[in-house]
Amino acid sequence: MFKKIDPKTPLPKMEEEILKFWNENKIFEKSLENRKDAKKYSFYDGPPFATGMPHYGHIVGSAMKDTVPRYWTMRGYYVERKWGWDCHGLPIENIVEKELGSNAKKDIEKIGVEKFNDLCRSKVLQYVEDWKKVINRLGRWADMENGYKTMDFSYMESVWWVFKQLWDKGLIYESYRSMHICPRCETTLSQSEVAEGYQTIKDLSATVKFELSEEKGTYVLAWTTTPWTLIGNVALAVGKDIDYVYVETTLTDEKGELKDEIYVIAKDRLAQVMGDRKYQIVREIKGSDLAGKSYAPMFSYYQEKDLKNKENGWKIYTADFVTTQDGTGIVHIAPAFGEDDMELGKKMQLPFVQHVGMDGIIKEEATDFFGLNVKPVGNHQATDIEIIKYLSRNNVLFSKEKYEHSYPHCWRCETPLLNYATSSWFVDVLKIKARALETAKKISWTPAHIKEGRFGKWMEGARDWSISRQRFWASVIPIWKCDKCGEMKVFGEVAELEKISGQKITDLHKHIVDGVTFKCGKTCLPAG
Ligand SMILES: [Zn+2]
Ligand SMILES: [Zn+2]
Known part of the structure; x- marks a missing residue:
C-alpha cells in the first residue's frame, strides 16, 4: 500500500x-x-x-x-x-506611531485620526x-x-450586531472605576491585557508619617509602594479588630536636638517597622478606636480647592481589606489610584483627588511636581525619589526601602501601567457567570486538568470585562448619546444608522463614524 x-x-x-x-x-x-x-x-x-x-x-x-x-x-x-x-488595536497602532515618531496620544490627534487610520490600514x-x-x-x-x-466593513458590522445583542440583554454598562491604564497609549486595558505584561521591577517603598490633628507629635505610620500616589491621599484605613499600639521613641532632629515622637502602628508589625530603633509602648487600642480621628494632609495643594466631600477627608476609617501581612497595618487611601481605595471612597463619600492626568503627568496644581511623569519608562523610580526627598525635607518620612515586586506593564509598549480611576464600558460578566460556569462543565478539555485548573480558575475569577479603549484604529462602540438629554441609541446594523442619519456609510472606523449625527429621539435638538 x-x-x-x-x-x-x-x-x-x-x-x-x-x-x-x-x-x-x-x-x-x-x-x-x-x-x-x-x-x-x-x-x-x-x-x-x-x-x-x-x-x-x-x-x-x-x-x-x-x-x-x-x-x-x-x-x-x-x-x-x-x-x-x-x-485592529495597539499592535499596529504602536508600529505606526513608531514610524511617525509619535510619543503620545496628542501627537496622533495633531496628525489627524483619518491620516493615522489610513496609515494603519496600509501597513x-x-x-x-x-x-x-x-x-x-x-x-x-x-x-x-x-x-x-x-x-472589513462586514466584520465590523457583525461586531455591532454582537454588541447590540449584549445591549438588548442588559449586559452593557458604563462605569467610573479603578482600572489599569497605559499612560503612553492613554487607554484603559482589560484584565487579560494587564495579565500579559507583568515584570519584576525594583521600586522604592516609603513608610510615611501622618500627624494626628488633635494629638500633636503623634504620627500614624503608613507604608506605600507608590509614593507618587501620596499627593492623592484623602484617608487612612485601619482594621476594626486589629490591635494597634502607640510607641514613643526619642530621635535627633535636624538641629541635632533630642525630641520625642509617638508612632501608631499595628502591634503585629511593630518589630518589623521599628527594626533596631529603641521604643516604648505607651498605649494599646483597637482599630475601631482610631476611626474618626483627623490628621494633617501631607500636601496642601488641594486644601484651598473646592472639593466635594471635603469634610470627610483626611480622617481614619475602618476597612475590611486592611491586614497585618505587610506594611504598618495602616493603609494610605487614594481613591483615584486603587481599587480598594476607590471602593472605600464611594462608601465613605471621601473627596477625590486625581493629581495625575491620563498621560501619567502630574497636573499643575501640584506645583512642586508639575510636569513630572509618575512612572517614566527606563527610570520608573525618578518621581518617587523626588516625592521621598520632599517628604524627608518636611519631616514626614519615617523610612524608605528598596522593594522588588511584580508590576504590570503595557503589553504593547512596555510602559509601566497605572492604577487609575476612569470611565470605561463593561460587559456585565457577573450577571451571566453562574450560567457560564454551569455550561462550562460540558466542555471537554485536553489535557483534562485544564478544565478545573487554568480555565476553571479563570472562569471562577472572571469579572466584568472592560471592552472600551480610548484609541483610534479599531471597531467603534455603536452608541450615540445625546449631548443634551443623555438619551442613548445603539445600532446593531448599519442600514438603520443610514436611515436615521440620512448618510451613506461605507466605512465604520472612528474618523468616519464620529461625523455621523442625527436628531435625538426625544424632543431635543440634534444629538452628538
Ligand atoms: Zn502602552
Ligand atoms: Zn436628547
Missing part, C-alpha cells in the same frame, strides 16, 4: 514533494468539496495579528489547529477552515505573504486566500 522509501532521502525534501502534490492537485479544496453535504464540524480560530512574523508559539498552535480538523475530516465531517487576520497586512509561506510549509490546511479581516 505504501511506496518504498529510500532511507537516505532527506525528510524536508519529502515534505516539500507532498506539499507540491497537495497544492497542485488542490487536495485541501477537494477534501472540503467531497464533504460539502456532510455533517458540519465547526472550528473557530482566533485570528493572528499580521503585524509580526509568525513565531514558534504560532507554530505549536497551528499544529493543533490542523490536527483536530483533519481528524474530523477523516471521520467524514465537513470542516470549514477559514483564515482570519486581526487588524497592517505587511507580513501576510510571510505567514502564507510558513503556514503552507507547516502542512496546515486553511483557506488563506479568502480570509476575513477584522477591519
Whole structure:
C-alpha cells in the first residue's frame, strides 16, 4: 500500500514533494468539496495579528489547529477552515506611531485620526505573504486566500450586531472605576491585557508619617509602594479588630536636638517597622478606636480647592481589606489610584483627588511636581525619589526601602501601567457567570486538568470585562448619546444608522463614524 522509501532521502525534501502534490492537485479544496453535504464540524480560530512574523508559539498552535480538523475530516465531517487576520488595536497602532515618531496620544490627534487610520490600514497586512509561506510549509490546511479581516466593513458590522445583542440583554454598562491604564497609549486595558505584561521591577517603598490633628507629635505610620500616589491621599484605613499600639521613641532632629515622637502602628508589625530603633509602648487600642480621628494632609495643594466631600477627608476609617501581612497595618487611601481605595471612597463619600492626568503627568496644581511623569519608562523610580526627598525635607518620612515586586506593564509598549480611576464600558460578566460556569462543565478539555485548573480558575475569577479603549484604529462602540438629554441609541446594523442619519456609510472606523449625527429621539435638538 505504501511506496518504498529510500532511507537516505532527506525528510524536508519529502515534505516539500507532498506539499507540491497537495497544492497542485488542490487536495485541501477537494477534501472540503467531497464533504460539502456532510455533517458540519465547526472550528473557530482566533485570528493572528499580521503585524509580526509568525513565531514558534504560532507554530505549536497551528499544529493543533490542523490536527483536530483533519481528524474530523477523516471521520467524514465537513470542516470549514477559514483564515482570519486581526487588524485592529495597539499592535499596529504602536508600529505606526513608531514610524511617525509619535510619543503620545496628542501627537496622533495633531496628525489627524483619518491620516493615522489610513496609515494603519496600509501597513497592517505587511507580513501576510510571510505567514502564507510558513503556514503552507507547516502542512496546515486553511483557506488563506479568502480570509476575513477584522477591519472589513462586514466584520465590523457583525461586531455591532454582537454588541447590540449584549445591549438588548442588559449586559452593557458604563462605569467610573479603578482600572489599569497605559499612560503612553492613554487607554484603559482589560484584565487579560494587564495579565500579559507583568515584570519584576525594583521600586522604592516609603513608610510615611501622618500627624494626628488633635494629638500633636503623634504620627500614624503608613507604608506605600507608590509614593507618587501620596499627593492623592484623602484617608487612612485601619482594621476594626486589629490591635494597634502607640510607641514613643526619642530621635535627633535636624538641629541635632533630642525630641520625642509617638508612632501608631499595628502591634503585629511593630518589630518589623521599628527594626533596631529603641521604643516604648505607651498605649494599646483597637482599630475601631482610631476611626474618626483627623490628621494633617501631607500636601496642601488641594486644601484651598473646592472639593466635594471635603469634610470627610483626611480622617481614619475602618476597612475590611486592611491586614497585618505587610506594611504598618495602616493603609494610605487614594481613591483615584486603587481599587480598594476607590471602593472605600464611594462608601465613605471621601473627596477625590486625581493629581495625575491620563498621560501619567502630574497636573499643575501640584506645583512642586508639575510636569513630572509618575512612572517614566527606563527610570520608573525618578518621581518617587523626588516625592521621598520632599517628604524627608518636611519631616514626614519615617523610612524608605528598596522593594522588588511584580508590576504590570503595557503589553504593547512596555510602559509601566497605572492604577487609575476612569470611565470605561463593561460587559456585565457577573450577571451571566453562574450560567457560564454551569455550561462550562460540558466542555471537554485536553489535557483534562485544564478544565478545573487554568480555565476553571479563570472562569471562577472572571469579572466584568472592560471592552472600551480610548484609541483610534479599531471597531467603534455603536452608541450615540445625546449631548443634551443623555438619551442613548445603539445600532446593531448599519442600514438603520443610514436611515436615521440620512448618510451613506461605507466605512465604520472612528474618523468616519464620529461625523455621523442625527436628531435625538426625544424632543431635543440634534444629538452628538
Ligand atoms: Zn502602552
Ligand atoms: Zn436628547
